[in-house]
Amino acid sequence: xxPIDTNTLTRASxxxxxxxxxxxxxxxxxxxxxxxxxxxxxETAVAxxxxxxxxxxxxxxxxxxxxxxxxxxxxxxxxxxxxxxxHPSTIAARILIENALEAQLRHSVAQPPLPAPxxxxxxxxxxxxxxxxxxxxxxxxxxxxxxxxxAKAALIEIQADEYGGGDVERMHSVLFASTMRGLGLDDRxxxxxxxxxxxxxxxxxxxxxxxxxxRLRGALVGxxxxxxxxxxxxxxxxxxxxxxxGFESDVTRYFDEHVEADAVHEQIAGRDLAGSLxxxxxxxxxDIMFGASVCLTMDGLVADHMLGRWKDDLSSxxxxxxxxxxxxxxxxx
Amino acid sequence: MSPADVxxxxxxxxxxxxxxxxxxxxxxxxxNAVIPRTRRTLALCRCGASAIKPFCDGxxxxxGFTTGPPxxx
Ligand code: FES
Numbered sequence: 001x002x003p004i005d006t007n008t009l010t011r012a013s014x015x016x017x018x019x020x021x022x023x024x025x026x027x028x029x030x031x032x033x034x035x036x037x038x039x040x041x042x043e044t045a046v047a048x049x050x051x052x053x054x055x056x057x058x059x060x061x062x063x064x065x066x067x068x069x070x071x072x073x074x075x076x077x078x079x080x081x082x083x084x085x086x087h088p089s090t091i092a093a094r095i096l097i098e099n100a101l102e103a104q105l106r107h108s109v110a111q112p113p114l115p116a117p118x119x120x121x122x123x124x125x126x127x128x129x130x131x132x133x134x135x136x137x138x139x140x141x142x143x144x145x146x147x148x149x150x151a152k153a154a155l156i157e158i159q160a161d162e163y164g165g166g167d168v169e170r171m172h173s174v175l176f177a178s179t180m181r182g183l184g185l186d187d188r189x190x191x192x193x194x195x196x197x198x199x200x201x202x203x204x205x206x207x208x209x210x211x212x213x214x215r216l217r218g219a220l221v222g223x224x225x226x227x228x229x230x231x232x233x234x235x236x237x238x239x240x241x242x243x244x245x246g247f248e249s250d251v252t253r254y255f256d257e258h259v260e261a262d263a264v265h266e267q268i269a270g271r272d273l274a275g276s277l278x279x280x281x282x283x284x285x286x287d288i289m290f291g292a293s294v295c296l297t298m299d300g301l302v303a304d305h306m307l308g309r310w311k312d313d314l315s316s317x318x319x320x321x322x323x324x325x326x327x328x329x330x331x332x333x
Numbered sequence: 334m335s336p337a338d339v340x341x342x343x344x345x346x347x348x349x350x351x352x353x354x355x356x357x358x359x360x361x362x363x364x365n366a367v368i369p370r371t372r373r374t375l376a377l378c379r380c381g382a383s384a385i386k387p388f389c390d391g392x393x394x395x396x397g398f399t400t401g402p403p404x405x406x
Contacts, residue, residue: 161372170371232391236384263389264376267347 011076018061020049024068024093028080032087035080039089046093056100057108066101069094117310119245123183124316125306127192130180132204134189136173137162139204142211143220149280151221154272158228158265172261175254182251195317199305203298210291218277218284222291225274228265230296235259349399351376351389360387 016022023042027035046065053059071077072085084090117125132139137159144155164170177187185191193201210220239255249256274292278285309316342356354360354375360368368387376389380398383390 157374161374165373233395236390259390260376260385260388261372263351263383263391264353264372264374266391267350267353267376268374271347 011079014064016061017064020046020061021064021068024065025078028068028072028078028084030080032081032083035084036087036089039087042089043092043096046096050096050100053100056097056104062097062100066094066097069097117241117245121306121310121316122242122245122247123185126180126183126185127317128196128200128302128306130176130185130187130192131190131196131200132207133176134173134180134187136176138173139207139211140220140224143217146214146217147221147277150276151273151280154268154276155221155224158224158268158273161261161265170257172254172257175257179251179254182247192317195319197305197316197318199298199301203302206294206298216287216291218281218287219291219294221274221277221284222288222293223295224291225269225288226292226295227299228262228269232259232262232266235262346379346400347376348403350393351378351380353377362387 016025020042023038023045027038027042046062049059049062050056053062056062068078069090072090075082140155140162141159144152144159147155160166162172164172164174168174180187207220207223210216210223235255235258239252239259242252242255274288278288306316340356342354342358345353345355347353354377355373360370360375362368377387378389378393379400380389380393380396382392382396382398384392
């Protein structure tokens with residue numbers, strides 16, 4: 001049997017790097033009572049050091065002091081009474097250095113700007129989506145009679161869930177209509193067709209083309225698989241975004257439902273639907289991959305269009321007045 | 334429901350993902366309360382990172398969850 005590596009159980013000693021760490025190491029290296037006396041003015045000394053240090057991040061004395069103070073919580077860094085871990089003088093000093101370090105990190109570390117869509121932009125997004133989503137799942141139902149065996153069974157399993165398992169209230173297109181109403185939008189089909197640009201129509205037309213052509217069934221299956229495999233996480237982000245903008249569950253329910261539903265569909269669509277089709281009919285593999293790439297590309301182009309316009313403070317709709325007249329009631333309650 | 338309508342539950346392990354559960358079963362929470370079921374097929378999280386546990390929310394992809402080679406049973 002190998003001997004236990006005792007290096008991890010013992011501790012080497014290290015040197016102070018200035019007056020603060022020197023005082024701290026001396027105070028900790030002995031019984032509590034004399035140590036406490038040494039640290040009476042420690043907090044004041046630390047505050048003064050921070051004031052004249054400027055760069056806490058590269059200040060040897062302050063960083064070693066903070067390292068030792070954190071070490072009290074880990075244990076095994078410095079010898080001494082374990083009561084030092086929560087002693088008021090060590091805690092007070094730790095908080096001072098910690099705050100100075102955090103402030104410097106927040107000030108000097110670059111962060112990407114956080115996305116902050118306006119209510120109008122969130123509503124425009126839903127107007128774009130309405131062209132397909134009020135008919136959600138319909139283009140893929142065209143493929144049911146065009147598939148056989150395992151792939152057909154998998155598509156039925158997904159579509160049944162899309163159509164609410166036969167319960168009209170849970171049908172995804174019906175949930176989406178409720179989201180639209182919650183946003184003050186018109187939920188009749190085609191209400192925003194005048195407003196959306198070609199690329200939004202192209203995205204839906206592509207699904208219809210795949211669905212209505214038997215020879216493109218591989219592409220349709222690939223399209224659905226790519227969509228389902230990438231939509232659970234964005235649905236969570238959409239739900240959170242609408243919630244941040246102050247909308248309630250009548251608006252967010254559609255997206256919440258898709259977090260859970262698409263996490264299930266992801267598995268069925270990728271493995272049982274697209275996977276079985278590729279195994280049973282290997283000639284379709286190329287089209288399955290083509291359909292998957294088309295899905296990601298087209299949805300990416302629609303997103304680029306919206307984000308590009310919004311970055312320039314423009315509406316992503318062709319007739320923003322149509323949207324905005326409608327939207328202002330919602331946007332300025 | 335007649336006994337003939339009862340579908341035995343099946344649990345399918347998805348590589349690098351959740352467990353898919355189908356058939357007749359009852360899902361209960363940690364305090365033994367019945368979790369209402371809204372869909373026929375459920376995905377139960379097995380990566381531990383889902384925000385809607387016990388269900389999977391797709392986060393396994395973000396955390397790089399892997400299940401290793403298939404079980405040899
Ligand atoms: S298994 Fe999917 S989120 Fe955990």
